Amino acid sequence: xxxxxxxxxxxxxxxxxxxxxxxxxxxxxxxxxxxxxxxxxxxxxxxxxxxxxxxxxxxxxxxxxxxxxxxxxxxxxxxxxxxxxxxxxxxxxxxxxxxxxxxxxxxxxxxxxxxxxxxxxxxxxxxxxxxxxxxxxxxxxxxxxxxxxxxxx
Amino acid sequence: xxxxxxxxxxxxxxxxxxxxxxxxxxxxxxxxxxxxxxxxxxxxxxxxxxxxxxxxxxxxxxxxxxxxxxxxxxxxxxxxxxxxxxxxxxxxxxxxxxxxxxxxxxxxxxxxxxxxxxxxxxxxxxx
Numbered sequence: 001x002x003x004x005x006x007x008x009x010x011x012x013x014x015x016x017x018x019x020x021x022x023x024x025x026x027x028x029x030x031x032x033x034x035x036x037x038x039x040x041x042x043x044x045x046x047x048x049x050x051x052x053x054x055x056x057x058x059x060x061x062x063x064x065x066x067x068x069x070x071x072x073x074x075x076x077x078x079x080x081x082x083x084x085x086x087x088x089x090x091x092x093x094x095x096x097x098x099x100x101x102x103x104x105x106x107x108x109x110x111x112x113x114x115x116x117x118x119x120x121x122x123x124x125x126x127x128x129x130x131x132x133x134x135x136x137x138x139x140x141x142x143x144x145x146x147x148x149x150x151x152x153x
Numbered sequence: 154x155x156x157x158x159x160x161x162x163x164x165x166x167x168x169x170x171x172x173x174x175x176x177x178x179x180x181x182x183x184x185x186x187x188x189x190x191x192x193x194x195x196x197x198x199x200x201x202x203x204x205x206x207x208x209x210x211x212x213x214x215x216x217x218x219x220x221x222x223x224x225x226x227x228x229x230x231x232x233x234x235x236x237x238x239x240x241x242x243x244x245x246x247x248x249x250x251x252x253x254x255x256x257x258x259x260x261x262x263x264x265x266x267x268x269x270x271x272x273x274x275x276x277x278x279x280x
Contacts, residue, residue, distance in 0.1 A: 036240065039233040046226060055267065059274030060219060063207055065200035068193070085190065092183035099176060120187060128190045131197050139200065146200040 031094055038087045045084040066148040069137035073150070078132055085128045093121040167250045175232050178225040185222055216275030220268060227263045231256040 052071075054060055071077040096117055104110040138151035163169075192210075195203040209215060235252045239245040245252075 036237045043230045055270055061211055061274050065203045068196050095179045096183055124187055124190045127194050131194045142200045
């Protein structure tokens with residue numbers, strides 16, 4: 001590797017590499033960061049969700065309207081579930097978007113699949129958010145035996 | 154060169170198979186999530202409608218499905234943390250194989266804690 005005086009000087013064939021300023025935005029970078037950040041938060045949120053709903057008490061057998069009413073009567077679980085809904089839907093939609101981009105090769109196929117995906121995302125997030133915020137734990141016309149005990153107290 | 158038993162089909166090792174499993178579990182969980190938001194939305198219709206649909210989650214067959222769903226979620230969760238470590242921890246790429254075996258170990262331990270309790274709730278009578 002030693003350079004000797006005999007090495008001829010050759011002019012550089014092209015101008016040296018200069019990083020070009022990106023013109024396409026950094027969307028994919030932010031989406032990559034989001035997957036990791038939201039993933040860590042979702043581990044805590046979903047493990048807590050599964051533990052409270054499936055492990056405590058009678059587990060899945062205890063889940064009914066009164067159980068949900070008991071949870072959503074508290075702002076703590078409203079915020080928990082709202083955060084879980086939004087983070088999981090964005091995380092999942094972005095994951096499926098990546099997979100569609102990987103495997104759907106025709107432009108039309110890719111466009112149709114991603115349109116369906118974004119439609120499902122919008123409907124699910126809007127519906128879920130509305131349900132959490134407009135939920136009445138003690139609907140007046142419902143039979144009392146189906147409601148949480150605090151409705152009649 | 155390692156032996157390639159049949160033709161040129163690439164069979165990866167821990168890295169590729171964990172990537173495949175992460176995609177399969179991720180897509181499965183996503184479709185369940187869509188259904189799960191819809192069934193929970195029935196609390197806005199009436200207590201009767203919600204109880205009727207959630208009752209179908211409490212049958213033995215769905216109980217086994219829930220066990221599979223929880224296993225998929227637990228794998229995706231631990232493997233996701235492994236991916237973040239591979240990306241952000243300076244020794245991550247060096248230990249990514251070991252970390253996959255740790256992920257699978259944690260999956261077994263978590264399921265060993267979850268399954269007995271869940272299966273007792275599903276099959277254990279009284280309801």
